[in-house]
Amino acid sequence: MKWEDRIGCRLKLHDLHVLLTVAELGSMGRAARRLSISQPSVSKAIIDIERTIGARLLVRSSRGVEATEYGRVLLQRGLGAFDELRQGIRDIEFLSDPAVGEVYVGCPEAISAGLLSAVIERFSRQYPKAVVNVINEGDLAQQLQRLRDRQVDFLVRRVSDALDDSLNVEVLHPDRLFIVSSRDSPWGRRRKINLSELVNAPWLLSPNFYGPILADIFEASGLATPDVNVKSFSTHQTINLLATGRFVSALSGGQLYFNGSRFSLKALPVEIATRPWMMAIITLKNRTISPIAQTFMQCAREIARPLADLGLRRKAANGG
Numbered sequence: 001m002k003w004e005d006r007i008g009c010r011l012k013l014h015d016l017h018v019l020l021t022v023a024e025l026g027s028m029g030r031a032a033r034r035l036s037i038s039q040p041s042v043s044k045a046i047i048d049i050e051r052t053i054g055a056r057l058l059v060r061s062s063r064g065v066e067a068t069e070y071g072r073v074l075l076q077r078g079l080g081a082f083d084e085l086r087q088g089i090r091d092i093e094f095l096s097d098p099a100v101g102e103v104y105v106g107c108p109e110a111i112s113a114g115l116l117s118a119v120i121e122r123f124s125r126q127y128p129k130a131v132v133n134v135i136n137e138g139d140l141a142q143q144l145q146r147l148r149d150r151q152v153d154f155l156v157r158r159v160s161d162a163l164d165d166s167l168n169v170e171v172l173h174p175d176r177l178f179i180v181s182s183r184d185s186p187w188g189r190r191r192k193i194n195l196s197e198l199v200n201a202p203w204l205l206s207p208n209f210y211g212p213i214l215a216d217i218f219e220a221s222g223l224a225t226p227d228v229n230v231k232s233f234s235t236h237q238t239i240n241l242l243a244t245g246r247f248v249s250a251l252s253g254g255q256l257y258f259n260g261s262r263f264s265l266k267a268l269p270v271e272i273a274t275r276p277w278m279m280a281i282i283t284l285k286n287r288t289i290s291p292i293a294q295t296f297m298q299c300a301r302e303i304a305r306p307l308a309d310l311g312l313r314r315k316a317a318n319g320g
Contacts (some may be wrong), residue, residue: 011052016078018045019057023075026064050209083150083287085296090290099277101292106152112236114255115279115304116174125297128294138208140231147284153293156300158252158274168283172300173307174286175252176276177213178267185245193270195221204230204238204247214250217272237297239263254279257307279304 021031022042032039048059057071067075090101107116112134120132137143137151146152148166156172163169179198181187187201195218205211205228215225230247232238235255242249243263251259256267281297283289291296 009081011049012045013082015045015049016074016081019043019049019071020075020082022046022058022065022069023067023071028065031275044212079150080287083245086150087288087290090292100127101130101290102133103293103296104133104135104152105155105296106135106137106143106146108143108157109136109177109233110138110209110235110252110255111156111158112136112278113239114252114258115300117200118258119296119300119303122229122303123296126299127292127295130296132296138206142174144282147282150284150287153283153289154297157280158277159280159281159282160277163282167281170281170283170284171278172281172304173254173279175254175278175279175307177210177250177255177272177274178256179248179270179272180242180251180256180265180267181248182243182245183264183266185247185248187268188245189228191269195270196223197227198248198268198270199223201248202246202286203228204232204241204249206233206235206238206250207231208233210250217274220273239265 009147018031018035018037019036022028025031025034028039028042028046034043035042046058053070055070056068058065058072060066072296076289105116105148116134120134123130123132135143135146137146143155143157144150144163147155158175159169161173183189185191185197199218203226207228209227211231218225228244230241232241235251238249238251239255239259240263241247242265248268251265256265257264281300
């Protein structure tokens, strides 16, 4: 019998599930409680799988139970195996009813307030029985870990640097920064504005992404960085406060395109030099995507298509 055939006969999914749970929780006792089995049963499952593989998979450390180098390799492949099985069940559900299923999307809140909301609105009208789960995290490393752990089907986010070879990156549209106000504000009624006039404007800004870009813009023009009156990480709050006419802020072209008309916002007529970035769908290579998730991704492509030609400047400036 070939070694691969022996593994197929002797390696049990139950034991692999136990191994994954122990590695996740770092404790055989906690794994036993979660799985509602005895701790000796957990120990036996680990021993059986180590005998089958022929390598030590777990070791005890000061932090609890940790995977060895061999264990980490098997855990990564084990996650993929369980994910494929889960996707198989979702495929069967889709065959019985193509309009049902669940989609898991990882997306920063800033993009949820623009592109993603428009995609969900169309998708939910076409597939009212489907469920969309949005995981809002801005940190790229955290999002990529969720993707690799199969907690999300794909990511929708901006990409400015190359990612590693384990990922597929599909560009939806280019994007860039605009300085924005309400159409009804004193700034919004101007036909031309010099950047220097905005140094003392009442600024409302997200400090983590747009703040540093804006500081570079003013510095490159030999101007002092403006003081920020309101700092908010919430794009929804920023858009609502901009609509009052009190503030100026910075938004991406996509955010302005999808929210400009609704909230009466406009890009101010001020020349700024910024590097564009790409809005993209990020998936894990060699991973099966469920049919309903593929349908959602196609909807995202269709919604993003009007922005894909960087006629974005004119369309975003006019608020869609």
